[in-house]
Amino acid sequence: MDERFVSRSAEETRTIARQFAATLKPGEVVALCGQLGAGKTEFMRGVAEFFGCDDQLSSPTFPIFNIYQGSVQGEPVMIHHFDLYRIGSLRELEALGFDEYLESAYLSFVEWSDRFMEYERVYSASVELEHAGEASRRITIKRKQ
Numbered sequence: 001m002d003e004r005f006v007s008r009s010a011e012e013t014r015t016i017a018r019q020f021a022a023t024l025k026p027g028e029v030v031a032l033c034g035q036l037g038a039g040k041t042e043f044m045r046g047v048a049e050f051f052g053c054d055d056q057l058s059s060p061t062f063p064i065f066n067i068y069q070g071s072v073q074g075e076p077v078m079i080h081h082f083d084l085y086r087i088g089s090l091r092e093l094e095a096l097g098f099d100e101y102l103e104s105a106y107l108s109f110v111e112w113s114d115r116f117m118e119y120e121r122v123y124s125a126s127v128e129l130e131h132a133g134e135a136s137r138r139i140t141i142k143r144k145q
Contacts, residue, residue, distance in 0.1 A: 003141040006132060010042045013129075016139055017046025020127070026077075026106050029122050031113035034129035039137045040111050043127060044081060047109065051077060065101065077106035084112040 007013040024030070032040045048054040051070030064086060068079040080101050087093050093116055102108045102122060113123065125143045132138045 005139040005141075007039070007137045007139055008135060010039070010045075013039050013042040013137060013139065014046030014049060017043045018050040020141060021047045021050035024107055024125075028124040029102050029108045029110065031120075031123040031126040032109055032111045032129070033114050033126060035131065038129040038131055039139075040129055043129060043139070044109060044111075048079070051079060053079065064096070067105075072106075078104075080105040080108040082108070082110045084110060084115050087115065090116060090118055 005016050007016060032043065034040050045054060048068060048070070051068070051072060053068040053070035064083055066081045068081065070077050070079055082098070082101075084093065087096075098119075110119075110123070113119065113126070123144070125141060128140045128142075130138045
């Protein structure tokens with residue numbers, strides 16, 4: 001069943017993300033989709049806040065890949081955050097070792113995942129963010145059954 005939210009501020013988007021992060025299990029890979037400026041980075045900030053690594057977060061548009069060190073229930077976790085916006089081909093993505101990075105993280109988040117539908121099978125959930133007015137966003141969370 002899809003979960004649908006309307007966020008009216010960056011803080012609401014981060015709150016929804018923290019609640020979502022609390023439901024994730026080790027090894028999950030999450031697709032983040034949405035237009036430029038739709039709130040993907042704000043959503044990631046909320047996830048990073050939940051795991052206590054928000055001071056490390058930057059928008060990954062220039063770096064293609066970031067690793068964040070966080071914790072859950074006192075245990076250290078590693079979160080991988082990808083931005084595929086500037087990746088030009090499947091060959092380039094595979095040359096980065098994308099598969100290996102996905103397998104080696106506590107959790108992985110992939111922005112612009114819809115650019116490479118060949119990897120759709122690896123996502124345990126997807127989060128789609130879309131503009132719903134000047135400051136509002138529609139957020140749809142889908143989980144694989």
